[in-house]
């Protein structure tokens with residue numbers, strides 16, 4: 300097949316949030332885990348698959364029957380026989396958005412991608428130097444080498460009986476240059492015929508509408524940090540209607556993002572917080588935590604924009620909007 304010229308290539312399914320010659324992140328002291336300050340608690344969420352498919356790799360293969368023969372496919376991650384989305388993957392996805400909307404350091408750049416000096420990774424925290432180390436907002440919240448951070452996700456497990464299916468995709472060639480922070484769009488998956496071919500692979504996936512349950516744990520966070528975190532889950536204040544929350548954009552998790560897999564919507568279901576520096580903390584723990592209406596709590600956190608980079612936030616919201624009628628590239632790009 301002749302190589303296609305650049306004018307014929309399909310539009311790429313990612314976007315960049317440029318650093319726009321911004322000064323580097325505003326750094327601050329990290330928060331230690333030795334006492335309760337600010338917000339600590341948990342948020343239970345449902346993950347809904349919005350794209351045609353979600354693929355979360357396990358590093359394993361299995362064989363599936365295809366046209367009377369056995370074919371190898373990459374399998375979906377499982378634990379004890381049950382499908383699972385590891386919490387670390389979701390944390391990574393949410394962290395990338397927090398990095399972008401808080402003008403934090405660029406942690407997730409590949410070996411060949413070079414972040415400018417202004418946004419060079421904060422680096423690790425040396426043992427015994429915790430009280431002297433300054434970190435950007437994302438590293439303070441999500442951690443870095445030597446500091447475990449104050450936000451964690453449980454692994455996500457399916458809700459109800461979930462069946463997987465198999466799709467075929469062309470191999471992936473991610474871009475190598477650095478043009479800012481890279482994110483994938485939400486576009487329509489283009490199915491391939493199921494004929495086995497060189498440079499194509501089969502994936503075990505779950506389909507649109509599949510739901511998973513997950514818990515987000517936060518510890519000693521500030522209201523401004525919760526304002527960032529809730530936005531990075533894809534939620535925002537309604538632009539006109541006061542007291543309303545909207546889904547601003549889907550977030551992208553799992554593998555094969557260049558084939559437009561892995562757009563999900565996060566639905567907060569329940570929030571439990573512990574009161575900070577309260578003498579009755581032990582009683583509260585026994586009673587199962589302080590309960591605040593989920594929506595009222597989200598609104599209170601979203602109201603704090605102290606750590607938000609408004610320009611990056613507007614740019615991200617605009618570019619991450621789903622383009623469900625736009626086709627995702629099928630072939631190598």
Ligand SMILES: [Zn+2]
Nearest residue numbers: 404421435438
């Ligand atoms: Zn950092």
